[in-house]
Amino acid sequence: MKLAIKLAYRNLIGAGLRTWLNVIVLSFSFVVIIWMRGVMLGWDHQAKNDMISFEIGGGQYWHEQYDPLDPFSLNESNAKVPDEFSELIKSGDLEPILIVQGTIYPLGRMQSVMVKGINPNQTILKIPTSKLDTVVNAIPAVIGGMTAQSSKLSIGDYVTLRWRDINGTFDAAELVIVDVFYSNVPSAEAGQIYIDIEKLREMMIMPESATIFTFRNSEADWIEVEGWRQKSFKELTKQVDNMIKTKTAGQSVFYFILLLLAMLGIFDTQVLSIFRRQKEIGTYVALGYTRKQVVGLFTVEGTMNSILAAIVGAIYGIPFLAWQANHGFTLPIDASQFGMAMSQTLFPVYSIGLIFTTILIVMITTAVVSYIPSRKIAKMNPTEALRGKLQ
Amino acid sequence: MKHLNSLPAEECSLWWYIIINIFCLKTNFMEIIQIKKLTKRFPMGKGEFTALKEIDLTFTKGEFAGLIGPSGSGKTTLLNIVGSLDVPTEGEVLVLGKSIGNLNQKDAAQLRKESLGFIFQSYNLLQVHTVYENVEFPLLLLKKSASERRKMVMDALEWVGLTDKEKSKPPQLSGGECQRVAVARAMVKKPSVVLADEPTANLDAKNSHNILKTMLNLNRELNTTFIFATHDEKVISYLRRKIFLLDGQVEKDVIVENPKS
Numbered sequence: 001m002k003l004a005i006k007l008a009y010r011n012l013i014g015a016g017l018r019t020w021l022n023v024i025v026l027s028f029s030f031v032v033i034i035w036m037r038g039v040m041l042g043w044d045h046q047a048k049n050d051m052i053s054f055e056i057g058g059g060q061y062w063h064e065q066y067d068p069l070d071p072f073s074l075n076e077s078n079a080k081v082p083d084e085f086s087e088l089i090k091s092g093d094l095e096p097i098l099i100v101q102g103t104i105y106p107l108g109r110m111q112s113v114m115v116k117g118i119n120p121n122q123t124i125l126k127i128p129t130s131k132l133d134t135v136v137n138a139i140p141a142v143i144g145g146m147t148a149q150s151s152k153l154s155i156g157d158y159v160t161l162r163w164r165d166i167n168g169t170f171d172a173a174e175l176v177i178v179d180v181f182y183s184n185v186p187s188a189e190a191g192q193i194y195i196d197i198e199k200l201r202e203m204m205i206m207p208e209s210a211t212i213f214t215f216r217n218s219e220a221d222w223i224e225v226e227g228w229r230q231k232s233f234k235e236l237t238k239q240v241d242n243m244i245k246t247k248t249a250g251q252s253v254f255y256f257i258l259l260l261l262a263m264l265g266i267f268d269t270q271v272l273s274i275f276r277r278q279k280e281i282g283t284y285v286a287l288g289y290t291r292k293q294v295v296g297l298f299t300v301e302g303t304m305n306s307i308l309a310a311i312v313g314a315i316y317g318i319p320f321l322a323w324q325a326n327h328g329f330t331l332p333i334d335a336s337q338f339g340m341a342m343s344q345t346l347f348p349v350y351s352i353g354l355i356f357t358t359i360l361i362v363m364i365t366t367a368v369v370s371y372i373p374s375r376k377i378a379k380m381n382p383t384e385a386l387r388g389k390l391q
Numbered sequence: 392m393k394h395l396n397s398l399p400a401e402e403c404s405l406w407w408y409i410i411i412n413i414f415c416l417k418t419n420f421m422e423i424i425q426i427k428k429l430t431k432r433f434p435m436g437k438g439e440f441t442a443l444k445e446i447d448l449t450f451t452k453g454e455f456a457g458l459i460g461p462s463g464s465g466k467t468t469l470l471n472i473v474g475s476l477d478v479p480t481e482g483e484v485l486v487l488g489k490s491i492g493n494l495n496q497k498d499a500a501q502l503r504k505e506s507l508g509f510i511f512q513s514y515n516l517l518q519v520h521t522v523y524e525n526v527e528f529p530l531l532l533l534k535k536s537a538s539e540r541r542k543m544v545m546d547a548l549e550w551v552g553l554t555d556k557e558k559s560k561p562p563q564l565s566g567g568e569c570q571r572v573a574v575a576r577a578m579v580k581k582p583s584v585v586l587a588d589e590p591t592a593n594l595d596a597k598n599s600h601n602i603l604k605t606m607l608n609l610n611r612e613l614n615t616t617f618i619f620a621t622h623d624e625k626v627i628s629y630l631r632r633k634i635f636l637l638d639g640q641v642e643k644d645v646i647v648e649n650p651k652s
Contacts (some may be wrong), residue, residue, distance in 0.1 A: 003531055014519020014560075282514040286476060287576075288504025288532045290496050382476045385466075386515065 001300075002009065004293070009299040009304030019305070022265045026309035029262040031317035034358050038321065038348030039329055040251065044244045046184070047342065048237050053126040054183035056236040058218035061085075061228040063211050063267045066099075068187070071112070074101050075164065075204075082225050085213060093217065093219075095122040096210030098200050102163040104175070104193065106151035106361050113147070113193045115163065117200030120359040124216045127188070132196045139199055144189025145182040151179050161193070166205045173199050174202070184343040212301040214318070260363065262309075263369045270302050270373040279378055291382075295374045302370020304383045324348050406549075422451035423583055423616060424473060431468050436468055442468040443639045445482065449519075450618060453611050455650075456620035459627060460636035466620035469636070473618065474586045475499040476505055487583060505534050508577030514569040514587035516576075517560040522548070523557040526575045533580060547579035551605055567598030574602060578609055584616045585624035591623050594604070601624045 026067040054056070066077035081089065081096055088094035098117035101296045103110055118125075120132040127142060134140045138158060143151075153159055155177050162172040175193065183189055201207050274281075284294050328345040431443040432548075443465045450456060458466040463618050471477040472484055475491050476499075484491040494502065511514075516525050526547050530540045548554045551571035561569055570590060577585050587606070591599035607629055610617050619626055627633060628651045635643040 003534075006531070010520055010524060012516075016519075070605070276408070279515055280517060283511075283517065286474065286503060286509045286511075286515070287529050288500050290500040292496070293500075383471045386476070386511065 001296075004297045004300045005270075007297055008304050011297075011301055014305055014315070016222065018269065019308070022262075022269055022305050023308045023312050025265050026262040026305055027259045027313035027317070030309055030313040030358065030362060031320065031363075032258055034317065034350060034355055035205050035348060037249055037326060037354055037358065038350045039247075039323070039346050040244060040248050041351065042328075042347045042349040043247075043342060043356065044240065046347060047244070050184045050343070051188075051237060051240065052218075054181075054231070054289060056183045056233065057124045057214040057216060057258075058220060059215045059222075059233045061213040061225065061233045062214075062231050064229055065279070066229075067212050071101050074099060074114075074211075075162070075166070078206060078209045079227055080208045081210050081213075082228065084223055084225050086102060088220075092123060093215065093220065095119055095214045095216075097123050097199065097212050097214060098197055098204070098206065098209055099211040100149045100163060100200065100204055102161050102193070104151065105160045105162070106153050108159075109151075111151055111191070113161075113191050114196050115161065115200060117194055117197035118194050120354075124214050126181070126183070127177045127194055128181050129194060132194065136178065137178045137197055138176040139174040140178040140314065142143070142179045142181060142194040143177055143191055145180055145187040146186060147179075147191060150190070154181075155180055162181050165203065170204065171203065177267045177275075185305060194200040259365060262362075263365060266302050266305055266366055267369045267373060269371050270298065273298065274373055275374050277389040278380070278385045281380060282382050282384075282388075285376045286384040286386060291378045291380065295371070295377050298374035299367060299371045302374070303363060303367040305370075306359075306366040310359050321348065321350060325350065410525070415544045417461055421452050422449045423452050423487055424448070424618075425485040426469075426482070427484075428472075429469070429472065429478070429479050430481040431465070431472060432480045443472075443640055446639075446641055447646070448634065450584075450616055450639065452611065454502055454632055455607065455616040455617045455630060456632035456634060457621050457626060457630040458632060458634050458636055459622060459630075460642075461622060463638075464636040465639040466622075466636055468639075470588055470618065470620045473584075474509060475502050477551060483497045504529070505580075507584045508580070508582040508585040509574050510577050510585060510587035512592045514561070514566075514593075515575045516569055518561050520560070521557065522559050522561075522572050524565070524577050525561070525572055529580045544575075547575040550578065550609060556650055559631070565598075566593050567595070567601065568600050570594060572603065574605055574609075578615070579611070581613055582615060584618065584638055586620075588616050588620045589619070589623070590619065591626055598624065601622070602640050603629045 063077045063079055065073055067073055069367045078098060079384055085094055085096075089096065095118065095271070100115050100117075102113050102115040102283045104113050116130055118127065118129050118132070122129055129142065132140050139161070143153060148154060151159070158170055159175050159177070161175050162170060162304045164170050174197070181189075197210075213228075222230050281294055284297070289297070295344060323350055328347040334344070412490045426446050426448040429446040430441065430495065432441045439605070445543055446469065458469055460466050468477065472479055472491060474488060475494060479492050486502065489498070489502055489644055493497070517528065523544055526544045526646060527540050535543065544557075548557060551574050553568060553571055553575065556564065556568065561572070564572065570593070573590075585606075591602060594602065603626060605609065606617055611616060619630065621627065631650050633643070633645045633646050634641060635645070
């Protein structure tokens, strides 16, 4: 094996440009695959972090009837704050949120929104709720960037909100936008308006009510409370996981094409080598190599392409990947339109596992691709090979 | 064995002197290659082509012999079988006591690695390796240490007068130089037998004579058996034994009294 490695190295280095072309293509595959997988991993981290920061905190309790996808049951999906939660709410480890349906009329257009009542002093979510305490001549409201964009509202704008209270009576009031936040989380931003929970309770005639509760800490002790469902952090981020999985599966096709391109180069070189280097193969056999050893040598030679590619890839790949991790990859199209938790600039995250798995997959694939054509050598007649006669 | 031969009789007992000389004599005339009733047939279309017909030959240590004949006479086929690159269809070929027909791939490779050297018409050097690396190759297979390899390679390059070209690659060398590298590669491990297939076919007269003189010197100094396959007059003039082949059969086997030296 040691000898095969030594000879393979000499043969590869001696082959010059042919080797380096293969190595460069293969190294490109290494870097791009690691980068793309890093972007996916970064997106996953970022999406989850943003969701934690702006929407789900460390987990939630949902009213048993609450279904964020069913607007008809929304106004019934709330109940009085259970006594079991009082201590946690007092300590600031649990925040109640009241969610009702409403309609706003920006620039004369009608737009359905979810009105979320939230404590202005909460510190669990990164939503700038402290602005809800602003004293103005209308109800202070905070909206997300996506709502601001779709409704063309900005800070200081007034908009009419219409809602139906617990008795089914329609009412309306003027809101003033006191802040716009950006979270990359569509479910926290798009079609959402945040106002003071006490004000919303008053408007809805629902004192002490809440639709959901958000935990600060994901490792908090959950208690069973009748009428309320526990939604763990994992359960709430499952959708992101599924989405990333789907995207990753889609990207696998791209990895496969990249890998295929690189492997095609190696396979081509190996097949050509079997024909072009027949005399050399015959010489190895004449000098005392068994055919099995020659097959081994050619396989090691092919596999060594991936080792050289990993080294070359590291030379230009490490600075590139590090630069990407710091500066991120800005999507050329508006990510807010995708309807999923996705930042405009994605910051790739690379793990040791990701790098080693990629290198291992490429190396194993290269070894297999190198071995397949090399098997032909075993069937070669050494006397014919020595004469370089095509078989 | 030289130093044993050169011991003065008075320093040894008479009996020791006799035993040593008998041993040396036996070694020198030991039959290292025995070919018995060798027939080689190749499939050709629906039938077969007989390349060698019932060849009987023996080669002793230190011979400088040649298989002479026109194209298709079976020279290379015979050389390939002796070199364990091919197997007999019928008959037996014993090389250093090993029956070529009964060797498996691994044993045949072992025989070539340890005891046989090859010189080819088109040199068959490893093009991307340097002269040094080409000559070093058989020693790598024999797992010699780096210092041993260095010494042996430099010795071999000195025999063929190429010490100054150790870092050159074959494409940078002339035909004569390439063949000298091939000779050095064949000789570096000091094999028992060197098989040379048309070694001068691609060389001019001057280079041919130089190569042949080099091989003759090595044959004398190292007592290596050289077997050539050739129809080149220049080579034939140096041979001490000429085996004429025609249509796969031995036509004549001649010992030359005064070959060119």
